Amino acid sequence: xxxxxxxxxxxxxxxxxxxxxxxxxxxxxxRLSLTRATLRPDLAxxxxxxxxxxxxxxxxxxxxxxxxxxxxxxxxxxKVKDFQSMPVVVRESVSVxxxxxxxxxxxxxxxxxxxxxxxxxxxxxxxxxxxxxxxxQELNQIPVHIIMTRMxxxxxxxxxxxxxxxxxxxxxxQIDAVPVVAExxxxxxxxxxxxxxxxxxxxxxxxxxxxL
Amino acid sequence: xxxxxxxxxxxxxxxxxxxxxxxxxxxxxxRLSLTRATLRPDLAxxxxxxxxxxxxxxxxxxxxxxxxxxxxxxxxxxKVKDFQSMPVVVRESVSVxxxxxxxxxxxxxxxxxxxxxxxxxxxxxxxxxxxxxxxxQELNQIPVHIIMTRMxxxxxxxxxxxxxxxxxxxxxxQIDAVPVVAExxxxxxxxxxxxxxxxxxxxxxxxxxxxL
Numbered sequence: 511x512x513x514x515x516x517x518x519x520x521x522x523x524x525x526x527x528x529x530x531x532x533x534x535x536x537x538x539x540x541r542l543s544l545t546r547a548t549l550r551p552d553l554a555x556x557x558x559x560x561x562x563x564x565x566x567x568x569x570x571x572x573x574x575x576x577x578x579x580x581x582x583x584x585x586x587x588x589k590v591k592d593f594q595s596m597p598v599v600v601r602e603s604v605s606v607x608x609x610x611x612x613x614x615x616x617x618x619x620x621x622x623x624x625x626x627x628x629x630x631x632x633x634x635x636x637x638x639x640x641x642x643x644x645x646x647q648e649l650n651q652i653p654v655h656i657i658m659t660r661m662x663x664x665x666x667x668x669x670x671x672x673x674x675x676x677x678x679x680x681x682x683x684q685i686d687a688v689p690v691v692a693e694x695x696x697x698x699x700x701x702x703x704x705x706x707x708x709x710x711x712x713x714x715x716x717x718x719x720x721x722l
Numbered sequence: 723x724x725x726x727x728x729x730x731x732x733x734x735x736x737x738x739x740x741x742x743x744x745x746x747x748x749x750x751x752x753r754l755s756l757t758r759a760t761l762r763p764d765l766a767x768x769x770x771x772x773x774x775x776x777x778x779x780x781x782x783x784x785x786x787x788x789x790x791x792x793x794x795x796x797x798x799x800x801k802v803k804d805f806q807s808m809p810v811v812v813r814e815s816v817s818v819x820x821x822x823x824x825x826x827x828x829x830x831x832x833x834x835x836x837x838x839x840x841x842x843x844x845x846x847x848x849x850x851x852x853x854x855x856x857x858x859q860e861l862n863q864i865p866v867h868i869i870m871t872r873m874x875x876x877x878x879x880x881x882x883x884x885x886x887x888x889x890x891x892x893x894x895x896q897i898d899a900v901p902v903v904a905e906x907x908x909x910x911x912x913x914x915x916x917x918x919x920x921x922x923x924x925x926x927x928x929x930x931x932x933x934l
Binding site for chain 1: 797798819822825826829831848849851852853855856861885886889890892893896898917918919921922923924925926928929
């Protein structure tokens, strides 16, 4: 195996933990003036690669530089919860026009549609919206629930699943994004999103943590 | 390192080469009733991982099961030419309406725009087309060269580059796809495309060739 080479931010995190451990993710984020969410992939990679140990309710310890972990182990340990982004949702009553505006405002490729209880009822892709927008209809007059993909035809994932599993679903179902959901008695609550951008980022972070 | 475990198709390829090598990629594809393009990622992975040796103008040999290669080596050896898809192009004079139809017909997220000599002059994303389609203009009347991203603002890649490099470009430039180009005296000829779907597929094939 080649020795692991870390990117600049991962080196900084390692220095902070060496000098200040045990230290929580929030405290590391504060010192770097970044959000906890931004650091999550780096912390996951450092922990998986054996540089850091994490203990619940205590924080991160420096574990010393072990030999690189097998690729299979590393990839199986890349979990949805460590790489997911915030979901962008709209209500089922909004118009197609407003949904398109929301998509540009948030700069996302997929919107999740929720009911009054904030439970998942549909998905809208850029492709769905483009198809509707070239029709001869008034986009202000069509509510999104007319054109969205509905349950049970929506592919979802859970935060404990591996990115490999979700990648397989994106490819097999030919979709660009899936909502991360939590099962509740009344339905599925949307808690995050995984997209092909997430997977591209993960591919890149994998190469950066194992650079030649 | 965990031992490499191959997916079903990779095992089939290995058996064919064991029994019939030296054998060309085309011949392997024929025996599996698949296209050469479909097999390319599997052949690349098998060669990179050391199961197969390839000799130009002769074909593939069985090389025996070596120990797994380092992740860094494997990822650096994942080249654009082994994973690229066919480009979908339109002329700069076609209307926005026709470009949208072409996008649905070919089921792609990005079109490359070429001039009369088939050289790259622009890129059209689903986002560009959606933005235009909610305007009050007649989509039949607007040629795509009015709304496309133009040279020199187009991010491209070459077939000899690594997927890691291209992933970095997709993330940093916040784009979904890049054209694979060949430099010619008169400009850039479009020979392929790499998208976030390509990278998601590559992530998946990487995990399949190194499964636990």
